[in-house]
Amino acid sequence: MKKITGVFVSILMAVLILAGCSGQGGSAQSGEAPLKVAMDLKFPPFTEMDENGNPKGIEVDIAKAFGDYLGREVEIINTDFSMLIPALETGEADIIICDMTVNEERKEVVDFSEPYLYGRTLALVGKDFAVRNNVTDEMKPEDFFAIKDARYVGLAGTISVSVPQSYGIPVEEITDVASGLMEINNGTADVFVGANTIIGNHDAYPDTTEIYWGIKEYSQSAMAVKKGNTELLDQANAFVKTMYEDGGFYKTAGDKYDEAIHNYLKDDSLGLDFIIYPPKQ
Structure with missing residues (x-):
């Protein structure tokens, strides 16, 4: 009887040890x-x-x-x-x-x-606008945002609006990116500030737009x-x-x-x- 009891105790202890081990590590x-x-x-x-x-x-x-x-x-x-x-x-x-x-x-x-x-902060600009104002990536952002009579369009609630506004620039706020890109493409707006996706936006309109990379904010x-x-x-x-x-x-x-x-x-x-x-x- 004592031998059986001893075997039972040994099995019980092994089960408890295994149970304790299973409580460590991953969620499973x-x-x-x-x-x-x-x-x-x-x-x-x-x-x-x-x-x-x-x-x-x-x-x-x-x-x-x-x-x-x-x-x-x-x-x-x-x-x-x-x-x-x-x-x-x-x-x-x-x-x-x-x-x-x-x-x-x-x-x-x-x-x-x-x-x-x-995310970089980039500006999509009309190619004619860039040529008229000698816009290059070496241009300081203070000089870029100081270009007179530039027309800005931007997606409401994003850096499209907040970054130009931080330089004192009024922005026409829009609710979809596509309409802003079309405005830059057809020349009814000059500057659209955005993030990394501006690179792809330029790729969609390579003949009519340029990217300005000089903005320091990110x-x-x-x-x-x-x-x-x-x-x-x-x-x-x-x-x-x-x-x-x-x-x-x-x-x-x-x-x-x-x-x-x-x-x-x-x-x-x-x-x-x-x-x-x-x-x-």
Whole structure:
């Protein structure tokens, strides 16, 4: 009887040890809830859906890599961009990973991680306007924004409006990019300020537009968490740091995403490095 009892105790101890081990590590073992990542899946190559309706893109892979870093499963919450921050506030999402630009207004309602994407500030100008005013990339931004009688058009709520206004320039605000590009193309407006996508916009109208690269401002995009969620914020910051290290996400992803960035920017000379580092001043 004592021998049987001893065997039973040994088996029980082994089960308890295995149970304790299974509680460490990833979510599949610990039962920790999935990390709910909010993003708007209609901004390729960063966030989009494949032919089967599954999330894909650079930031989708970043979200999955962050989940691996935390040892948690990832659940993508497809959310319209305008509703991303409300999704945090209601608890529908834990974190936003969706090329969200850091600005003072958003910092009032969310906490941002360290940046992981950067956007140049560029100006699409009419070619005739550039010739008349001797616009070159060497022109100082103060001189560029001082050109008299220049007509500015910009997308409401974006740097298209805020950057020119910071130089005291009035801007005709519009609600869609296409109409602004058409105005530059047909000469009814002279300057359209934007981000990296200006490169592709110029590619659409190469005969009638030029790009001015001399603006010094640039944007930073970061992950966003609910105000006060310091634990997840610290984890996001630590992960972003690893992305840039040898063997980190960006160091191993270049070959995969360079072609996508070529296509996005309409420039074969620009790859992933162009959007993950701040521009040299």
